[in-house]
Structures are given as structure tokens and as C-alpha cells.
Amino acid sequence: MQATFWGVRGSVPSPITGKQLEAKIAHTIHYAIRTGKFTPETPLEEVATWLHEIPFEMRSTYGGNTTCLSVNCDDIQFILDMGTGIRELGLAQMSGIIKNKTLSCIALLTHVHWDHIQGFPFWAPLYLPRRVFNCSCTLYGGKTWDSQLELVLKGQMNAPVFPVNLEEIEQTSMKLNFNSIYDGWEGRFETRSNDEVRVLARKLNHPQETFGYRIEYNGNVFAFTTDNEPFAAGVPKGMIELVKNADVWVTDCQYTLQNYTGEVGGVPKHGWGHSYPEAIALIAEHAKPKRIITTHHDPQADDDTIWKIAHTVQQLTGIPTEAAYEGLVLDL
Ligand SMILES: [Zn+2]
Ligand SMILES: [Zn+2]
Structure with a gap:
């Protein structure tokens, strides 16, 4: 099983600003000078190697695109959001x-x-003509929304807000097949080697029906629970079922506790449907995942804050934790 992160931000795309980038470059140059190991003769490759070894949050950025992951199990490719x-x-x-x-x-x-x-609407394979390419996507989503998944996806492409409508694509390009899921839904998929991939969906606590997924393949477990707010009264059974002994647990951890309560930022985030490290630690205590990846980073959070949130989770749980970044690849 291989998971790749293509978008890790919550709520709205939030690319790094020019000002943030400049500050990062200045900080890194200053740090490099203080090491005393560089001269005008130092080859670029040596600088690049050094750069790659300094802390990620200093030299790079977690990314500004909103949630999308791919999880490959042999020839089956899942797209999560x-x-x-x-x-x-x-x-x-x-x-x-x-x-x-x-x-x-x-x-x-x-x-x-x-x-x-x-x-x-910006997913390039969607537009490849059917007369040349055989592209298909089977989609699974909730069914108790005011509008079904297909209608919601059509809605965001209807004129005048987008130039190509989804009906046109369904007739001439990618084949789309829509399916409804429910709390406790289980999907079984067979790879070309006749191995089974089992997917479990359980409801999360978020405005509008939201599901977390557990993907089991080849003895490995990948759990994905984004957009979830902790319940005051303990950890729900469904959440434990999703995360139980997972090799990797990818979870929303959008806020710090202080952001969540409003102590920092001035606005409490109760009912907004997102998590903070102390809530993640409580779930981890019950479900015992082996590795945690925080995601759905707050648009307001800079790279240092995103790092600190993941670091806090690791300190509270004692479980290896890192913050998801665009391009992160996990092999299970
Ligand atoms: Zn979200
Ligand atoms: Zn949401």
C-alpha cells in the first residue's frame, strides 16, 4: 500500500505568501552562514544536500492545496477527497x-x-475523450446530504460558474459511477492478484454528514479521519473502529487547544468540526495507532505552527507523528 498526499490544507486553499517565503529564505541563509561551512567555492549540490537535511518547516512548506490523497493497493487506486x-x-x-x-x-x-x-473540475483526466481513452471513476459518498454527491459535483460546474458541465463530460469523456455509503458501510475490492482490499466507513462528528475511512490491505491498515470534532463525552466506538491498531492514522488536527477554545485568536471554534492535539491524544490512547499524520492544516497556520501541532501530538501520545505535506509518500 502506498499513500501520497496531494493536498493537506483545510477549509480554503492557502498558498505560502511572498512575505513568508522571504522570511524563510532570510532565516535559512542566516542559519547557513552560522554553520561556517560554506564558501563561494562550495558546489551547489553540497548546499542542496545540506538544505535537505535541515528541519522541513525551515527549508520548505507544507503546501496550500486542500485535501486530496491517493492510496494505491497494487492496481487499485483510491482517491481520498x-x-x-x-x-x-x-x-x-x-x-x-x-x-x-x-x-x-x-x-x-x-x-x-x-x-x-x-x-x-480541474482534474485533467476528467476531460480525456472517450473515443481514445478508457477512463472511469467509481465514486462513493454520503446519501443524507440535502443533495446527492452527483448533484453537488454537477452544481459546482453549472454555468455560469464553470465553462464545462458535468453531463457533457459523462457523455463524452470519463465514465463516472456514483454510489452511496452509510455509517458502517463496508466495501470489498479485489486486486489483479486476487487479494482483497477492505474499506470501512464510519460517521464522524462534523457539520453535514462526514465519513472517516479505514483501508485494510495485505495486513496493513491505513486510517483517514479528516474533519472531525471531538465529543466532550469520550471517544465514539466508530472512531475507535476506524483507527484501531492502524499502521498509519491520518487525522484532522487543524487547531491548537488554545485556538479551539478561543484563548488564542479570540473566537472559540466549538461546533466548527475540527480537532486539536489533546483530542487526538485521547483517541490514540484508545485506538493505539502506530504512526500519526496530522492534516487539514488551518489556513491561518504557518509552517512553524503546523510543525508545533504535530510535535505536540507526538509529545502527548509518544507515537511517531509528523505533519502531512504535499508530496509526502508513505509506503506501508
Ligand atoms: Zn474540510
Ligand atoms: Zn468539512
Whole structure:
């Protein structure tokens, strides 16, 4: 199983600003000078190697695209949410599609808030003509929303807000197959080697119906629970079922506790549907995942804050934890 992160931001795309980038460069140059190991004769490769070894949050950035991950189990490719990160996934898929003239994937949608579907119209494979390419995507999403998944995706592409409508695509380009899921839904998929991939969906605590997913394949477990607010009264059974002994648990941890309570920022975030390190630690205590990846980073959070949130989770749980960044690849 291989998971790749294409978008890790919550709520709204929030790319690094020029000012933040400048500050980062100044900080890194200053740090480099203080090491005393560089001269005008130092080759660029040596500088690049050194750069790669200094802390990630200093030299790089977690990324500004909203939620999208791909999880590959042999020949099965799952797409978890279709935030703006799916544009990058689409570009990465293109060379394989051009070569093989085919794409088949399964999209597991947690919910349809904008930050989880907004990249869909910018997913390049969607537009490849059916007369040349055999592209299909089977989508799974909730059914108790005011509008079904297909209608929501159509809605964000209806004129005058987008120039191509989804009906046109469904008739001439990618084949889309829509399915409803429910709390406790289990999907079983077979790889080309006849191995089974089991997917479990359980409801999370978030405005509008939202699901977390547990993907089991080849003895490995990948759990994904974004957009979840902790319950005051303990950890729900469904959450434990999703995360229990997971090899990797990818979870929303948008706020610090102080942001959540309003002690910092002035506005309490109760009812906004997101987590903070202390709540993650409580779930981890019950479910005992082996590794934690925090995601759905707050648009307001800079790279240092995102690092600190993940670091706090690691301190509280004693479980290896890191913050998701665009391009992070996990092999399970
Ligand atoms: Zn979200
Ligand atoms: Zn949401």
C-alpha cells in the first residue's frame, strides 16, 4: 500500500505568501552562514544536500492545496477527497494514461464541503475523450446530504460558474459511477492478484454528514479521519473502529487547544468540526495507532505552527507523528 498526499490544507486553499517565503529564505541563509561551512567555492549540490537535511518547516512548506490523497493497493487506486490537490494528482496520472490509454480509480469522499471537492473540475483526466481513452471513476459518498454527491459535483460546474458541465463530460469523456455509503458501510475490492482490499466507513462528528475511512490491505491498515470534532463525552466506538491498531492514522488536527477554545485568536471554534492535539491524544490512547499524520492544516497556520501541532501530538501520545505535506509518500 502506498499513500501520497496531494493536498493537506483545510477549509480554503492557502498558498505560502511572498512575505513568508522571504522570511524563510532570510532565516535559512542566516542559519547557513552560522554553520561556517560554506564558501563561494562550495558546489551547489553540497548546499542542496545540506538544505535537505535541515528541519522541513525551515527549508520548505507544507503546501496550500486542500485535501486530496491517493492510496494505491497494487492496481487499485483510491482517491481520498477531491480538494484542489487533485489537480497535481491528475498531472501525475497523465503520463500513465497517455501510455496505457486507460485509468480506473475509486474516489472515497469524506463529505462535500468545498475544500474536499473543489479540485474536481480541474482534474485533467476528467476531460480525456472517450473515443481514445478508457477512463472511469467509481465514486462513493454520503446519501443524507440535502443533495446527492452527483448533484453537488454537477452544481459546482453549472454555468455560469464553470465553462464545462458535468453531463457533457459523462457523455463524452470519463465514465463516472456514483454510489452511496452509510455509517458502517463496508466495501470489498479485489486486486489483479486476487487479494482483497477492505474499506470501512464510519460517521464522524462534523457539520453535514462526514465519513472517516479505514483501508485494510495485505495486513496493513491505513486510517483517514479528516474533519472531525471531538465529543466532550469520550471517544465514539466508530472512531475507535476506524483507527484501531492502524499502521498509519491520518487525522484532522487543524487547531491548537488554545485556538479551539478561543484563548488564542479570540473566537472559540466549538461546533466548527475540527480537532486539536489533546483530542487526538485521547483517541490514540484508545485506538493505539502506530504512526500519526496530522492534516487539514488551518489556513491561518504557518509552517512553524503546523510543525508545533504535530510535535505536540507526538509529545502527548509518544507515537511517531509528523505533519502531512504535499508530496509526502508513505509506503506501508
Ligand atoms: Zn474540510
Ligand atoms: Zn468539512
